[in-house]
Amino acid sequence: MAKQKIAYVCSDCGAEHTKWQGQCMACSEWNTLTRILLGPATAPSAPKNFKRPPGGGETGAPVASVQTLGKIDLDEQPRFTTTISEFDRVLGGGLVPGSVVLIGGNPGAGKSTLLLQVMCQLSQSMEALYVTGEESLQQVGMRARRLGLPVDNLKMLAETNVTEITRVAEERQPKIIVVDSIQVMYSADVASAPGSVSQVRECAAYLIQYAKQTGTALFLVGHVTKDGNLAGPKVLEHMIDCFMMLDGDGDSRYRTLRGQKNRFGAVNELGVFAMTGTGMKEVKNPSAIFLAREEDISPGSIVVVLWEGTRPLLVEIQALVDASQYGNPRRVSVGLDNNRVAMLLAVLHRHGGMFMADQDVFVNVVGGVRVAETSADLAVLLAIVSSFRNKALPRELVVFGEVGLAGEIRPVPSGQERLSEAAKHGFTRAIVPKANAPKKKIDGMDVIAVSKLSDAIDALLSSL
Ligand code: TYD
Ligand code: MG
DSSP: OOEEEEEETTTTTTOOOOSSBOOTTTTOOOOOOOEEEEEESSSSOOSSOOOOTTTTTSSSSOOOOOOOGGGGGOOOOOOOOSSSHHHHHHTSSSSOOOOOOEEEEEEEESSSHHHHHHHHHHTSSSEEEEEESOHHHHHHHHHHHHTTTOOOOOOOOOOHHHHHHHHHHHHHOOOOOEEEEEGGOOOHHHHHHTTTHHHHHHHHHHHHHHHHHHOOEEEEEEOOOOTTTTTTTHTTTTTTEEEEEEESSSSEEEEEEEEEETSSTTTEEEEEEEEETTEOOOOOOOHHTOOOOSSSOOOEEEEEEEEEEEEEEEEEEEEEEEESHHHHOEEEEEOOOOOHHHHHHHHHHHHHOOTTTTTEEEEGGGGGGGSSSSSGHHHHHHHHHHHHOOOOTTTEEEEEEEEETTSHHHHHHHHHHHHHHHHTTTTOOOEEEEEGSSSSOOOOOOEEEBBBHHHHHHHHHHTT
């Protein structure tokens, strides 16, 4: 028998090393290397004798042929809808046949529920196979009935052996497969336990190869902690086409589905769902839910217009500034990058003349939203100013803009659309970067365009 190859794989970044060492050379993490068996060097572990998609050789063997980029037939792979438009949006406009999508999230986020809803609907018009390795068939069946889903056509399989799964798939030829979850799958080719880096990697490679060769859309479910730590998903990221995270606080009923990688569409697209008593419901107008504000606004609260993928999103930012009891004042931010907030405070001191070194500063993005863009800079600073001065800001005010180290207010993309969205939600005043000032007046919106932080603070304080 051919000798088995051994590699040491980092569970954080997926880099491969030939020798074990304490620190990963690629990402510098400690104690993340795990020994994996790559299987016999000569025997390919992929399933044999797949039916090739049209275009392959007559014998089923792969035929290497060169094509001009412009002549490649694109109609061959039309996208199809998942029947949930928020989901389609994150996928970049529907599912591509033969694509592999990894859905990550904490246990209880709603991954199984969402995929079960999608699969039941899709099974009405195509062959669909749901592989459950975590829950029993009865459990899934009961859930589907309770949610009132169409249950007549979806094919179910309770199985964790990937060889068996591909065998069944070859027999039934589904157009779409869900594997829930990749962490419980195992392949007999690998000696280690399910859930280990080597098993997850090998099983995913096996299933992905099947999906690619047969043009089947494949959803893999992966449990990930917030920092993406659990074995598996990190090492999978470069094997799959799309990676999306389903996030949601335990106490909040809202779930956000965010694309982290997408070979077929814009990344960072955001889909919003609500977990209800009858399953996951899409939220078509997310601004409305994140903006539920009290009647009287307290100091430190402001609304910013973010840009999420291809659409604007209005969210509230809150700041609390309080005299520090300790020598080392606290800087805590939830939903924002801590370093960015520290940098903004330095700019505020240097260019806004406000001294915060003896103050604790807390900043929070309401509704559990995570801000990944710079357009919230100005809003964060103005919220801090508002709390520091203990003055509430006008309810009808929105703000966006990036703040530079020289105290300059920089423009952000899609200014016009952001303002229109704010106007649609009843806001009548806006402080925005000069270069984002609308060329055409927006009805009912009074826009103050600023180019320096000091101007923005003046505009703010004069509006109080
Ligand atoms: P689930 O889809 O099993 O999560 P995951 O597969 O990501 O681990 O969802 C489980 C949670 O969702 C559970 O805490 C209960 C809740 N839930 C509802 O609130 N309503 C429902 O209709 C369903 C099916 C689940
Ligand atoms: Mg589940």
